[in-house]
Amino acid sequence: MPASTIKKLSTSALARHLGLPSLELFNLLRELGWIKRGANGWLLTGKGEFEGGSYVQSERYGRYIVWPEALLEHARLQNACAEVVISASSIGRACNVSGRYINHVLHELGWISPGVKGWRITEAGKALGGVEIENEETSIPFVKWPPEIISNRRLQAALVNSYGAIGSADAPGKLPEDDLFAQQRAQPCHGIDGHAFEHVEMAAICNWLYFAGLSHACGRQLPGESALSADFYLPGGNVYIEYWGEQATSALLSEKFDKKAALEQQGLVLLEITDKDIEHLDEILARELLRHGVPVY
Numbered sequence: 001m002p003a004s005t006i007k008k009l010s011t012s013a014l015a016r017h018l019g020l021p022s023l024e025l026f027n028l029l030r031e032l033g034w035i036k037r038g039a040n041g042w043l044l045t046g047k048g049e050f051e052g053g054s055y056v057q058s059e060r061y062g063r064y065i066v067w068p069e070a071l072l073e074h075a076r077l078q079n080a081c082a083e084v085v086i087s088a089s090s091i092g093r094a095c096n097v098s099g100r101y102i103n104h105v106l107h108e109l110g111w112i113s114p115g116v117k118g119w120r121i122t123e124a125g126k127a128l129g130g131v132e133i134e135n136e137e138t139s140i141p142f143v144k145w146p147p148e149i150i151s152n153r154r155l156q157a158a159l160v161n162s163y164g165a166i167g168s169a170d171a172p173g174k175l176p177e178d179d180l181f182a183q184q185r186a187q188p189c190h191g192i193d194g195h196a197f198e199h200v201e202m203a204a205i206c207n208w209l210y211f212a213g214l215s216h217a218c219g220r221q222l223p224g225e226s227a228l229s230a231d232f233y234l235p236g237g238n239v240y241i242e243y244w245g246e247q248a249t250s251a252l253l254s255e256k257f258d259k260k261a262a263l264e265q266q267g268l269v270l271l272e273i274t275d276k277d278i279e280h281l282d283e284i285l286a287r288e289l290l291r292h293g294v295p296v297y
Helices: 011-018 022-031 046-050 069-073 075-082 088-095 099-109 123-127 147-151 153-162 200-211 250-265 275-291
Strands: 008-010 035-038 041-044 054-058 062-068 112-114 119-121 131-134 141-144 217-221 229-234 239-244 269-274
Touching (some): 022 075, 022 088, 062 069, 069 075, 088 099, 099 112, 099 119, 099 153, 119 131, 119 141, 153 200, 200 229, 200 239, 250 269
Parallel strands (some): 239 269
Antiparallel strands (some): 008 062, 035 041, 131 141
């Protein structure tokens, strides 16, 4: 067949066909000796060129590597893919959440359990192909998973639900293409711990605090003579959290400002979360709470 008629796939497209996260396939191809790291990205080796790899130049993406579609049937590549296990961080990248958050969701599902340090595999996790591994330097255990865990319907449903959406295993949403927060915006929902909210973003904050093991109250009255109530209160650090979403009325917006003024007047710690912060709670809340003496995880 003429080279011009051979269907070519980018490495990312090849990864999708193989059911692997892109980063894992790049690392695997490097281990096979087909590509190597260059100063400006990945480069083909002689072995990679022999297997049909070539370069394509794009105005949008610059130069990148493509492979013949027939590589999907390559025995050595298939055998290597069968041995691949991926970390919680890789799962997180595919689902647009942190690896740390993924581990807490996996714990909630009963697939892993916390050790003195690190994570241990459970029997349920083993049944799904999870493998417990020890860090060679620290001996701290962690768990890796077969790539197909990303499309596991129970995990998908748990991720959607843990962000406050009302879902089920029959309709968990699609990860990572779907926005986890777009499905049930401004609809009544519950946090994993049973707290009820009118907005999915509020449930997302509640669930983050739950997974972090932080005792918290919802709708707690502000100290003093104020009749206002805080969105969240963490007694362990005397910290208040307010979510600044799109307020339905000017009265609600005014109430938000009154709460902020009351807390600031008393010198109390207030963390303010906006819509753009919701998908980065693991970074933002962990950082801000540690700044105020509240240990996280």
